[in-house]
Amino acid sequence: MTAGGADPRTPDVANLQRIALKIFLDDESVLEPSDVIPVFHRWIQTQAVDGLLIDVADYSHMATGPCVLLVAHEGHYVLDRAGGRLGLQYARRQPLDGALPDRLVALGRILLRAGQLLETDTSLPGPVRFRGHEIECIANDRLLAPNRAETLTAFRPALDGFLTTLSAGASWTLTREADPRARFGVLAHTPGVATLDTIAARLRQRHASDHPDDGRRSSAPPGRATRAEASAPVSPAPAGSGSE
Amino acid sequence: MRGENLEKRMASQTWDEVLSGQMDSDWADEINQFESQLELRKQGKLEEKVFAETRLRRGAYGQRYDNGQRNDGTGVKMLPFPSNGRTKGPDTVWDAPGMQRIKIPFGGLTADQMDTLADLSEEYSDGVCHITTRQDVQLHYIHIDDTPSLMRRLAAVGITTREACGNSVRNVTACPIAGVCRDETFDVTPHAEASMRFLLGHPDVQDFGRKFKVAFSGCRQHACGLVTMHDFGAIAVTREVDGVEQRGFEVYVGGGLGAVPHQARLFESFMTEDEILPTLQAIARVFARLGEKRNRARARIKFLVAQLGLDEFRRLVREERATLAHDDRWTAYLDGLPAYGEQPLKPGHPLDEASGSPAFKAWARTNVYRQRQPGYAVATVSLPLGDLSGWQLRRLADVARRFVGDTVRTTVEQNIVLRWVRESDLPALHRELEAIELARPGAGSIADITACPGTDTCKLGIASSRGLAAELERRLGEQMETLDEAVKQLRIKISGCFNSCGQHHICDLGFYGVSRHVGGHIVPHFQVVLGGKWVDNAGAYGLAIGAVPAKNIPEVVRRITDRFVRDRQGAETFYDFTTRVGKRALRAMLEELTRVPPHEENPDYYRDWGDPREFGIGDMGVGECAGQVVSLTEFDLVGAESQVFEAQLQLEADAFAQADALAYGAMLQAAKGLIKTEFIDISDDPDQIVTEFRTRFFDTQIFFDKFAGGKFAQYLFRRHARGTRPADRDTARQLIEEAQLFLEATHACQARLASQPVIPSASGAGARQETVT
Numbered sequence A: 001m002t003a004g005g006a007d008p009r010t011p012d013v014a015n016l017q018r019i020a021l022k023i024f025l026d027d028e029s030v031l032e033p034s035d036v037i038p039v040f041h042r043w044i045q046t047q048a049v050d051g052l053l054i055d056v057a058d059y060s061h062m063a064t065g066p067c068v069l070l071v072a073h074e075g076h077y078v079l080d081r082a083g084g085r086l087g088l089q090y091a092r093r094q095p096l097d098g099a100l101p102d103r104l105v106a107l108g109r110i111l112l113r114a115g116q117l118l119e120t121d122t123s124l125p126g127p128v129r130f131r132g133h134e135i136e137c138i139a140n141d142r143l144l145a146p147n148r149a150e151t152l153t154a155f156r157p158a159l160d161g162f163l164t165t166l167s168a169g170a171s172w173t174l175t176r177e178a179d180p181r182a183r184f185g186v187l188a189h190t191p192g193v194a195t196l197d198t199i200a201a202r203l204r205q206r207h208a209s210d211h212p213d214d215g216r217r218s219s220a221p222p223g224r225a226t227r228a229e230a231s232a233p234v235s236p237a238p239a240g241s242g243s244e
Numbered sequence B: 001m002r003g004e005n006l007e008k009r010m011a012s013q014t015w016d017e018v019l020s021g022q023m024d025s026d027w028a029d030e031i032n033q034f035e036s037q038l039e040l041r042k043q044g045k046l047e048e049k050v051f052a053e054t055r056l057r058r059g060a061y062g063q064r065y066d067n068g069q070r071n072d073g074t075g076v077k078m079l080p081f082p083s084n085g086r087t088k089g090p091d092t093v094w095d096a097p098g099m100q101r102i103k104i105p106f107g108g109l110t111a112d113q114m115d116t117l118a119d120l121s122e123e124y125s126d127g128v129c130h131i132t133t134r135q136d137v138q139l140h141y142i143h144i145d146d147t148p149s150l151m152r153r154l155a156a157v158g159i160t161t162r163e164a165c166g167n168s169v170r171n172v173t174a175c176p177i178a179g180v181c182r183d184e185t186f187d188v189t190p191h192a193e194a195s196m197r198f199l200l201g202h203p204d205v206q207d208f209g210r211k212f213k214v215a216f217s218g219c220r221q222h223a224c225g226l227v228t229m230h231d232f233g234a235i236a237v238t239r240e241v242d243g244v245e246q247r248g249f250e251v252y253v254g255g256g257l258g259a260v261p262h263q264a265r266l267f268e269s270f271m272t273e274d275e276i277l278p279t280l281q282a283i284a285r286v287f288a289r290l291g292e293k294r295n296r297a298r299a300r301i302k303f304l305v306a307q308l309g310l311d312e313f314r315r316l317v318r319e320e321r322a323t324l325a326h327d328d329r330w331t332a333y334l335d336g337l338p339a340y341g342e343q344p345l346k347p348g349h350p351l352d353e354a355s356g357s358p359a360f361k362a363w364a365r366t367n368v369y370r371q372r373q374p375g376y377a378v379a380t381v382s383l384p385l386g387d388l389s390g391w392q393l394r395r396l397a398d399v400a401r402r403f404v405g406d407t408v409r410t411t412v413e414q415n416i417v418l419r420w421v422r423e424s425d426l427p428a429l430h431r432e433l434e435a436i437e438l439a440r441p442g443a444g445s446i447a448d449i450t451a452c453p454g455t456d457t458c459k460l461g462i463a464s465s466r467g468l469a470a471e472l473e474r475r476l477g478e479q480m481e482t483l484d485e486a487v488k489q490l491r492i493k494i495s496g497c498f499n500s501c502g503q504h505h506i507c508d509l510g511f512y513g514v515s516r517h518v519g520g521h522i523v524p525h526f527q528v529v530l531g532g533k534w535v536d537n538a539g540a541y542g543l544a545i546g547a548v549p550a551k552n553i554p555e556v557v558r559r560i561t562d563r564f565v566r567d568r569q570g571a572e573t574f575y576d577f578t579t580r581v582g583k584r585a586l587r588a589m590l591e592e593l594t595r596v597p598p599h600e601e602n603p604d605y606y607r608d609w610g611d612p613r614e615f616g617i618g619d620m621g622v623g624e625c626a627g628q629v630v631s632l633t634e635f636d637l638v639g640a641e642s643q644v645f646e647a648q649l650q651l652e653a654d655a656f657a658q659a660d661a662l663a664y665g666a667m668l669q670a671a672k673g674l675i676k677t678e679f680i681d682i683s684d685d686p687d688q689i690v691t692e693f694r695t696r697f698f699d700t701q702i703f704f705d706k707f708a709g710g711k712f713a714q715y716l717f718r719r720h721a722r723g724t725r726p727a728d729r730d731t732a733r734q735l736i737e738e739a740q741l742f743l744e745a746t747h748a749c750q751a752r753l754a755s756q757p758v759i760p761s762a763s764g765a766g767a768r769q770e771t772v773t
Ligand code: HEM
Pocket: B061, B062, B063, B099, B101, B132, B133, B134, B135, B136, B137, B138, B170, B171, B213, B229, B256, B257, B258, B259, B452, B453, B457, B458, B459, B460, B499, B500, B501, B502, B503
């Protein structure tokens, strides 16, 4: 990226917009990637998910990387096989309002909603189930979020808040992508098992508590995020970890 | 004043700042200028047409649906981009995703450049890096606001996108194994590189009516350089002068694929090395001065050569050459030639033939080429449809660093080659490629298919070239072990339309997308193109023998290859086989496959490969009357198709006058069919047909293609005006190509007419019927 000399980039996660979140299929054998192509086309017809939906790109001929994309103006929905693991990713391309913690929640809501739609899609061979206890977060922007330890430090408060909302306070293990040239990325894992519906409900609650004007009351205990932050160990990524 | 892309709007730093000092200053200035123009366009201070040409010259192309409309399978829907009426070209919405073409001269890549391309594919595109049919790289779904940053990051690793598209000198291509090839006369890489540097941004190449493509090849017999399909192609040759070997080039001009392909013609049988650059400059000046500017369809240099005649063209170029002021750059690079050459990373070492897994051996059989230099080999990384993920590309850069260094090239078959692999490293290299899912065997085989972007992203795509290619690769890949050796070596190339970006003319089995109107629906089809040659620098161009529904193409491949295995005589090539068996017999084999079952019987025929949407439905509403009229037209179209086909057979029999007459007859019959939709009593008199066609379909622009305008009608008018001038092989061949295109345009026009809703008139009859009776 920068040929020789000190890297002049300083992490600026507060302004980070190009963020991608990915959830993983519990059992990959239930789905052929190409099964999703007609589903994504239908989503365009019925405007089923958030955003200006444009087209479907089929990369299912590739053994890794994005498999099937629902191309959208604000952010792509990707049936993604990066790192050899099939999952659903929402990769934001256009800015969102709000501070980083709010933006993460908003992205999470968009992604989980799409995941729930896949889980309940009767045209898929299924049953499609996503894991609620594992999520990947990638900063798709090497300028504002170079893959360095400082970026993680800067990113953690927002990320921890988001994750502990998903796990209702339980701690997460974070594994940072090892290759410094790769995008800054964190794979987060929490020991308990949770369904997508569960974490989606928690995120909705959090949204409701942040937006009391919406008329709903929050039951999220304050201060949880701080506690989880302290307890979430950051394991260094194993060398050669194959994530994309 | 600069543009305001996402990072600029939001962030504390920009790529411009971070990369300052790492970019060539001229390139940095150009990108700044481009960014200013982008900003001016945003403010409405730059005309959209001017901005469109500006961005094209920087490789920023439009992409399908960028007019803000798309048929989602239930009808045409608006795509409400937030652009507020802002456009980046005529009918091209600002916020719509676009394509960025990245020029890779002779396909040469360094590991650092691969890293950057990988980064860009992830951050600005969809995570996929695509290799094109001219050794370039393309990224899709790019927002125009991101292009200045993207260009800066490329410039920082020595890549410019300047003149990657637009009416200028496109990428200069060369054999991917130049310098290590066992058969080459000499390494053409330095000449390709010098031509690229010299022509890039040169004032004499800024005023063309159309693109100009240059290629270099190290030999005559192989395909790598594809010289015959280039505007300027040079094949390395030597001669002896006073006992001393002298290097030079056999130079060809006026070649090109596209709708009406032309084989390049021999311009000079021996041009000394020092004359290559000045001659290119002279040709550029003649082309800029005399080439067609207004009519894009006739603006390639091939038309100028045809119009002036080769001798006159040559005379003009030589005259121009004589007047050029000397430029040191013409020959400066020649001083460095004796020392030119890539440095291998490791000393050569032969492979122990016993080593390696069975998978390695299978891969090595097709993907490894032994270099001229003992102990070294070229390894081909075979990419499905030319695609690899950003992660794969970054890891491939690491593999390159470990095994070969910066000696990587892309190929026109949409693959990547690693040169200077120490042979004894091959098994280890294969293992590393396996780990990143890039160890696909079968490079250069029938399962390694070339395809243009087609309907996936191209605005002009008719049928899904990539969808078909993926399906054929899947099927043929599965059968690879059992396929006959002769079949394995065939090549398939597919284009989404007649423009031939997928190079369907120059392979064994070529296909290009067309559509046919069947029972009130539009059905995706591919024309089957046979008789092309990949070897001999694309030594022969194939011709279409008939259109088959897209869903039957795998069966076409099976039948033709089975017959090849069955009837092959000795070591006969596929080219010789098709010539011997004849197109008539081959077409007869496919006759049954041209049938489209009714929609209710098999709706699958009415969808394209990899796309569940109904093919081009939605705005169709066919009334009975239109149906009836169409069937008369259809009748004539079928007749016209067989005339074109007969014309091909006559051409093959060297009966040029008959071929010409049949092709002309085919156009007349197709035109007549169309006229019948309005005027049923049209006679067979050519004058009447042309006059009626002109007034009813040309002057009214009903026949016009959205992109090509009236160009196809001009083919008929020109031939009609020519009267009975004698035909030769070239003119007959060209007329057959033109007749084929005229027919396609007639099919398209008929489909448009049939899809117009029938408006009930006061009498209760359909409006269209009224015009008929
Ligand atoms: C009238 C319009 C067009 C014509 C006549 C045309 C023709 C061609 C031809 C003949 C080639 C390849 C063979 C050669 O090297 O000469 C080519 C290359 C190519 N075309 Fe087109 N094309 C057209 C428009 C487009 C469009 C709209 C797209 C899609 C965005 C496209 C995509 C490509 C690609 C990807 C290549 C390989 C490119 C490279 O690296 O230079 N073409 N085109």
